[in-house]
Amino acid sequence: MYFKVKNEAIAILKNCLDKLGYEIPDEIKLDNPTNPELGDFASTISFELAKVQKRSPMEIASEIMGNIEIKSIFQKIEAKGPYINFFIDYSIFAKELLKTITKDYGQLEKTGKKIILEHTSANPNGPLHIGHIRNAIIGDSLKRLLTIAGNNLDTQYYVNDMGRQIAIIVFGIKDLKLELDPNFSEKIDHQIGNLYFKANQKLNEEPELNTKVGDLIKTYEAGKDSKLNIVFEKAVEDCLTGVKETLHKLNIEHDEFVWEGQFVRNGEVNKIVDDLIATGYTKKGEVLILDLSQDFGIEKELVLRRSDGTSLYSTRDLAYHSFKSKQGDVVLDILGADHKLAIDQVSVALELIGEKAPEVVFYEFINLPEGSMSTRRGVFVSVDDLIVEAITRAEKELKTRRPELTNNELLKIAEEIGIGAIRYYIAKLSPEKHITFKWDEALSFEKGCASIQYAHARACKLLEKSKKANDNLEIAIDNIDDEEWDLNKAETDLIRILAKFPQVISESAKIRRIHLIAQYVQDLSSAFNKFYKSEQVINHEYEYYRLLLVDKTRITIKNALDILGVVAPITM
Structure with missing residues (x-):
């Protein structure tokens, strides 16, 4: 609906220019003013024509305004200096928009493009740690974004099975007789990491043993020693088993694991x-x-x-x-900023x-404030540790807010909040910026991801309370054109933000960035919370419309959070 109205504004301008005898530009751009008082769309066409006509933009804007025809979807069209500004008639637009917001709202037309997106690809010599998590979250969120933007997309994890790190692990198993615990008293990737650490220590103490590591690499590359192949492959598979478990907790799945x-x-x-x-x-x-x-x-x-x-x-x-x-048509890599020369x-x-060069999204690294978490071995903070910390902190907060919850309910909601906090906090900043992970901000019910999840839960609770919502939302959609709806500011602001979701998806996909989605859903939840706190819904004369507005906001928040890989809870 948003694109339709935007295209309508462009068509109005083209018709006006044609009437005036101007040559119509190949592209007429419309911007979105940050201040709603300046309209919903603003055109700089007067500046473009002024260059050709050798006249002032103000003069051309005045001429356009004297000949422009207003269509019913627009309340008015005004010249704000040299800018041509379009103001949507929300009494009409709101009803039309609500009809278009269905469960797949935001899904754009198919592009016909196949994208191969590689992300995470951590060496299988231990668990994922804090240095890997930004890669994984950016990569998975981009997968979701580019898919809803109409692309056919596969994600791949590149498995470094021939690197020196894996050979050191095999050296530890074969030559040092280091063993993994078959009873899995510790997660398998953490066991692999411990084994790697011990084998490395031995090599540092006796550097002459490095020749054995080199021999292992050479023999494995040749691929003719089937017994050695099995040891290498099992070590890699064991580590990947643990890595996949960690990624699954973060709602991340890969389509394919490609062994080098x-x-x-x-x-x-x-x-x-x-x-x-x-x-x-x-x-x-x-x-x-x-x-x-x-x-x-x-x-x-x-x-x-x-x-x-x-x-x-x-x-x-x-x-x-x-x-x-x-x-694929496009190869897309997610890489740390230290890979710029290599790429x-x-x-x-x-x-x-004669091959395609990859597109690359580079990211800066993430760290934790000093003392915010203990490291079990004093080497790094694993993603598993980070997840446990997030869930534990969310549980503590929930116990004070919802003491009536059962243990199972508490754990379920705490997991949704904790994982959401990690994913959203990393997604909300552009990848070029450094991140210091701050727990109080990440888990805030006032301004963090939890506040967005809470808005969704509020919408669900409000719909559950209304019998009309349960029984008659479809009837309300069918009859939406039959009654007047005099929108107030809170409703208009909410409609305005709801309408922009497809455009935000389109813009984010073009620049391969997810932080715009994170900002959008924060703005949407804030607008909904203002509406929720200031407006009566049940037993109001516009109850049908307001219930529809609540329901469509619920859908849009859920779809936006899904792009970020965050669960939208129905209760919190």
């Missing part, structure tokens, strides 16, 4: 290297390198092959990107051999 080893075994890595050699940009010394300094301004050389002939992460990554390039190298290398 396949690209060595099937010859794709060697093919990539041969193709790069054919470009003339490689140099052979002690190691084979790709030199991009002269023509591309990338000073650091990209090493393609070790002196012993084994592959590197960089060449396996090139083969993986080539694999993704063939699968520049990868992008140029891919383009040299």
